[in-house]
Amino acid sequence: MERVPILKIGQTLFVSIQIDLQDxxxxxxxxxxxxxxxxxxxxxxxxxxxxxxxxxxxxxxMLTTIGSISRLFDAETVLVxxxxxxxxxxxxxxxxxxxxxTALNAEKGLxxxxxxS
Amino acid sequence: xxxxxxxxxxxxxxxxxxxxxxxxxxxxVVAGVRxxxxxxxxxxxxxxxxxxxxxxxxGADEHAAGELTATLDELSRSRARDGFSxxxxxxxxxxxxxxxxELVADAADLVPEFYSLSRMVDDLGLRTFEAYSSxxxxxxxxxxxxxxxxxxxxxxxxxxxxxxxxVGTLDSARTQLVMEKLLDTLVATGxxxxxxxxxxxxxxxxxxAQHLLKTVSAARLLGAECTISGIRPQVAQTxxxxxxxxxxxxxxxxxxxxxxLALRQAGLKVVPL
Amino acid sequence: MDELPIRSGDDVVRVRQFxxxxxxxxxxxxxxxxxxxxxxxxxxxxxxxxxxxxxxRVEVVKSANGRIGVKLDFTDEGxxxxxxxxxxxxxxxxxxxxxxxxxxTRRLVDxxxxxxxxxxxxxxxxxxxxx
Numbered sequence: 035m036e037r038v039p040i041l042k043i044g045q046t047l048f049v050s051i052q053i054d055l056q057d058x059x060x061x062x063x064x065x066x067x068x069x070x071x072x073x074x075x076x077x078x079x080x081x082x083x084x085x086x087x088x089x090x091x092x093x094x095x096m097l098t099t100i101g102s103i104s105r106l107f108d109a110e111t112v113l114v115x116x117x118x119x120x121x122x123x124x125x126x127x128x129x130x131x132x133x134x135x136t137a138l139n140a141e142k143g144l145x146x147x148x149x150x151s
Numbered sequence: 152x153x154x155x156x157x158x159x160x161x162x163x164x165x166x167x168x169x170x171x172x173x174x175x176x177x178x179x180v181v182a183g184v185r186x187x188x189x190x191x192x193x194x195x196x197x198x199x200x201x202x203x204x205x206x207x208x209x210g211a212d213e214h215a216a217g218e219l220t221a222t223l224d225e226l227s228r229s230r231a232r233d234g235f236s237x238x239x240x241x242x243x244x245x246x247x248x249x250x251x252x253e254l255v256a257d258a259a260d261l262v263p264e265f266y267s268l269s270r271m272v273d274d275l276g277l278r279t280f281e282a283y284s285s286x287x288x289x290x291x292x293x294x295x296x297x298x299x300x301x302x303x304x305x306x307x308x309x310x311x312x313x314x315x316x317x318v319g320t321l322d323s324a325r326t327q328l329v330m331e332k333l334l335d336t337l338v339a340t341g342x343x344x345x346x347x348x349x350x351x352x353x354x355x356x357x358x359x360a361q362h363l364l365k366t367v368s369a370a371r372l373l374g375a376e377c378t379i380s381g382i383r384p385q386v387a388q389t390x391x392x393x394x395x396x397x398x399x400x401x402x403x404x405x406x407x408x409x410x411x412l413a414l415r416q417a418g419l420k421v422v423p424l
Numbered sequence: 425m426d427e428l429p430i431r432s433g434d435d436v437v438r439v440r441q442f443x444x445x446x447x448x449x450x451x452x453x454x455x456x457x458x459x460x461x462x463x464x465x466x467x468x469x470x471x472x473x474x475x476x477x478x479x480x481r482v483e484v485v486k487s488a489n490g491r492i493g494v495k496l497d498f499t500d501e502g503x504x505x506x507x508x509x510x511x512x513x514x515x516x517x518x519x520x521x522x523x524x525x526x527x528x529t530r531r532l533v534d535x536x537x538x539x540x541x542x543x544x545x546x547x548x549x550x551x552x553x554x555x
Contacts, residue, residue: 054437054440054441056433056434056436056437057433057436057469058433087444087458087461088440088444088458088461088462088465089462090462090465090466090469091466091528092465092469113372114374116372116373117458118330118331118334118335118337118338118369118373118455119454119455119457119458120372120458121330121334121369121370121372121373122327122330122331122334122369122455122458122459123455123458123459123462123532124369124372125330125365125368125369125372126365126459126528126531126532127462127528127529127531127532128527128528128531129528130368130371130372131372135374136371136372136373136374137343137374138337138338138341138343138373138374138375139341142341142343142374143374285489296555327455331455
């Protein structure tokens with residue numbers, strides 16, 4: 035099973051999702067992130083989904099859950115790079131992902147984490 | 152269905168009298184065409200139809216019926232494109248009956264055969280009407296789509312601020328287009344604020360409000376904040392009386408107010424020179 | 425018509441990719457492709473998780489006025505749904521709801537038909553037309 039790598043740069047954890055996500059991969063990512071947050075005390079998480087073509091309700095819920103878990107570790111999560119087609123589909127599904135912040139790209143995501151807004 | 156072989160007999164007759172009948176049919180159709188198509192072209196089209204009609208009548212070929220309707224549909228479409236009315240096209244088809252009748256008028260023993268042919272030609276003529284109708288509907292649908300596209304601009308007001316001035320009713324088709332254009336523009340310009348102006352939307356009911364909420368929701372997934380501007384007094388009253396909640400979405404009376412808010416949120420201030 | 429088994433998470437991924445290719449090959453816009461593949465993902469997952477496994481059928485169809493569409497059929501022999509109305513109940517959710525995700529899925533497609541009986545499995549057939 036493929037694992038999504040987590041990079042630590044300064045006080046931020048970076049996750050870039052490049053593959054077609056299977057349920058087990060998604061659950062594993064959640065666990066790995068919780069481990070990393072606990073181990074590193076990082077202040078922020080950036081999840082880059084620029085390459086993701088499909089976000090269904092399962093993956094959508096995972097993203098919200100990651101947001102909640104991060105908050106427990108006093109870290110903020112920003113979801114970046116969502117594709118327009120994915121955003122429109124999620125909205126139609128009725129998912130607003132209100133538990134995570136969002137930004138157009140990793141750079142803007144970092145600005146948010148570093149207190150720009 | 153050829154109960155007593157009458158269709159086969161008619162098919163044989165039509166084959167034998169091919170030149171005479173097609174020639175006469177062409178004369179009749181050319182008279183109605185009034186120069187909009189050349190005689191050679193009319194003759195060619197009618198030859199094709201004639202051959203298919205004979206094949207269908209003779210009953211030997213099961214593919215003939217399908218080919219006949221396809222050819223007739225194509226003929227109707229091309230006549231419509233060339234500006235012929237559906238009546239003109241249908242009359243052209245019906246005139247085959249006249250062409251055949253002139254030759255069998257004195258042969259009393261061909262009455263049932265002629266009647267059968269006549270019924271068949273009637274059906275073909277009616278079919279041209281249907282083909283014309285669906286071709287027009289397609290044109291209308293295409294034009295509606297083009298109009299929808301034209302009436303949904305997305306403009307850049309300032310660095311990081313884009314505006315979507317909506318004019319006309321906001322139905323689900325429009326909403327889909329607005330969402331697509333808005334989100335594509337957010338990505339292209341890197342904007343993080345969108346102002347959706349509804350001054351030009353005549354009525355805001357629960358359905359329209361849902362569409363607006365959907366649009367804002369989608370924009371937020373791309374990290375953009377939204378303001379809805381252009382709330383007219385009557386619209387405000389309707390919204391409240393319907394119990395519609397815009398929640399945490401900022402709303403302003405005018406586009407100008409919304410721009411001022413967006414600039415403020417971006418940490419910008421407008422000062423005199 | 426193509427038939428794909430749904431017996432594992434890998435199969436769900438395979439169904440997604442297959443449907444995405446079918447949608448792209450038959451003229452669906454990018455947004456419509458995304459919607460259809462997302463619907464397929466939801467339905468395939470339901471078939472696997474709630475239906476104990478089943479099969480997906482993908483077919484290219486033509487409407488009366490000549491439009492082309494992609495038709496998907498997800499069938500399982502699982503426990504079936506006892507309260508269909510409840511399963512299809514709508515709600516503008518924040519994504520924390522559980523359930524079969526069917527009401528949302530229905531909004532992603534043009535045609536949606538659900539047949540299910542307790543003890544006799546479930547079948548969901550959807551169609552997305554090209555514009």
